Amino acid sequence: MIDLAGSYDVLVAGGGNAALCAAIAAREAGASVLLIEHAPRAFRGGNSRHTRNFRVMHAAPTATLTEAYGEDEYWDDLRRVTGGETDEALARLTIRNSASALAWMAGHGVRFQPSLTGTLSLSRTNAFFLGGGKALLNAYYRTAERLGVVTRYDAEVRNVQLRDGVVEAVEVESDGEIVSVRAKAVVVAAGGFQANIEWLKQYWGAAADNFLIRGTPYAKGRVLRDLLDQGVMPVGDPTQCHAVAIDARAPKFDGGIVTRLDSIPFSIVVNRDARRFYDEGEDLWPKRYAIWGRLIAQQPGQMAYAITDAKALTLFMPSMYPAITAATIEELADKLTLDRATLGETLRAYNAAVRPGRFNDKSLDDCRTDGLALVKSHWAQRIETPPYIAYPLRPGITFTYLGVKVDDRARVVMNNGAGATNLFAAGEIMAGNILGRGYLAGFGMTIGTVFGRIAGAEAAKHARH
């Protein structure tokens, strides 16, 4: 039993990558640290459990990264995906600190895969955790334990009691009891609110009931809501979330990477009415996968079906669910409970519009349709080789963009523009400062690591002075 009645220098709310980085950094700076993780031990780590890599600036090839990836190129990539919805100072701070973070991570037990060769260009920009995010978390929890960080699972921070920008106490619910914990400084790293369907409904209405949440069910946004209600300055568009197309058979929560479906560029995608609604071949898939969650969310019933044929089966990463197959389009329509006539007509019109071209799944080829109201720009091949294959799709929510405003020392900023005295934030709860829109592979972990370390060090510094 951990003594919540005791007093700690630093309390960390959350148990994912950012929280662990903060806890370790604070402990190494000499502070006593209590970490409050809402999930039980088996599901600890928030969405970091589902991550895999870390985007890192580097000047020369390393054991885990090829070539070089400089600050300006990194910044250009970020500016492009966010469309400018970022804070350049904080972004550049994150980018610059990513370089030293790599050694820090290795020094605290994180292991990386050797740099990957072959088809994957990401081995230049991203370092891959050996075993993925859960292995990283295991390493951090072991390190934290060795250093003497006190960890409490199954405990939820309900309320950070703020008065004039000062945290006076933190209300924690654990074992059905509510305890007021005293800490000299607090780091909030408790994630976004994407697992809170009621909250999502404020912006999406009943459609949110049909959203599947790809990550942890514990990201209810309780700390975020609590802080915003107490006059902390918000950042990021509350209505926006990162959403991809995932297999509709995926569980409501926590399906992670294996439910994602990458067959869309080699398919036609129809809605519940058996009609196409967007150009499936608009651009290379890595540049388009993140728009499909939203596209499907806007369709009736938040359902869609990616339909293709036997030719495409080996062109995309397998998903964990088997394709729904049929010898005829009519049989496929029945299996998908789509209208036979409409699906038949959609497919006939599409097949008739496919122009001859040289198919190339790795680049923007010249296989397109001609004469359709809704074009398919690339990878358009006739769908005519049985067995026909289909995957049912739903929007899969990865994370939300709404967060709390922070300064360059990870200090939470109040609505009046003043920094809170002893309240710091790291990870998804403040990522919207830097990533106001879009996504860059592995950047969430970079923000979490860099700001986790800053928040932990600053919190310890405050507590010890």
Add this chain to the structure above:
Amino acid sequence: MRATDTVIETRRVMEICNACRYCEGYCAVFPAMELRHEFSNADLSYLANLCHDCRGCFYACQYAPPHEFNLNLPRTFARLRAETYREYAWPSRFAALFQRNGVIVSLVVALALAAVLLLTTTLQQPSVIHGAHIGAGAFYAVIPLNVMITGGLITFGYALLALAVGYARFWHDTAAGLRHPAGLRAWWRALGDAAALRNLSGGGYGCNDRDESFSGVRRSLHHAMFYGFVLCFAATCVATVYHHIFGWIAPYPLVSVPVALGTLGGIGLLVGTTGLLILKVVRDPAPGAREMLGADVALLVLLALIAVTGLLLLALRDSTAMGILLAVHLGFVLALFLVLPYGKFVHGVYRLGALVHYAAETASVRGGDRAIE
């Protein structure tokens, strides 16, 4: 490979793993998996035998229990391996020996020991058995050399034959569709991987021998055991050459090649087997398959007993205890030869086959695709 419940479960797990691929840095199983879009029964048999049970993937798995996907790859593979041992056993009717293998092996050990002791005491004068023998031919005074050689050749020869047929059955089932035949290069690479237990290194950072933390202890212990076994075997070979070529008759002096090899081997075997037995007790049972425990423990204990009695025999060879000790030691060795093709030992044979297969099929291939965010 037949479609059993275990095969179906292994396929379910592999299809989820193949959509994830986060573990690809741990061992050869994952790159081999990535070469496939679907998994035939034979593919699963191959992959299960390629798994070295390092358990890294279990602790790294975001879908491990209590997650609803309930993935436990090391346990699933261990269960499937047990089925493959039955599937490829020769002759097929002996496949049943892999059921309750711990009991079977224990029984064979007891019977072999009893047989050797009974024959020795029946056929040999008590004064010979309980007398002290010194100098050339001391051992053979108790148990004649031609009896040892005949018994050894028949049982060990049979074991080699049964293991070879098992290997051929495994290979025929799992590697029939190999695009590139397994040449010398593949064999060379596979033997290197096996000799170094390269896939028991967790991508270079150690395995989960006990729990979530990483260590190289199990790999080191297996090395001690395996190379101890090899040294003991080498000692026997050298002694055979001494005897038949040079006419030098055992026992050999303490400072001699056979005694040095045998002593070192015996110590390695004892340290390795004891350590591995302790690990089995103290390690986290979650990623293991309980039904394999009997076979594992039986072979480890048998090897440990051979090592202990061998070392004791060396220490007490000039005393009156030598006769009985020799009979006991040879009883254990006889039991080992008998159970070699019908116990845990076969894992090495199929693992080597899987490594050869892996070396052949990856000779010209580099990494698969990844879903990244």
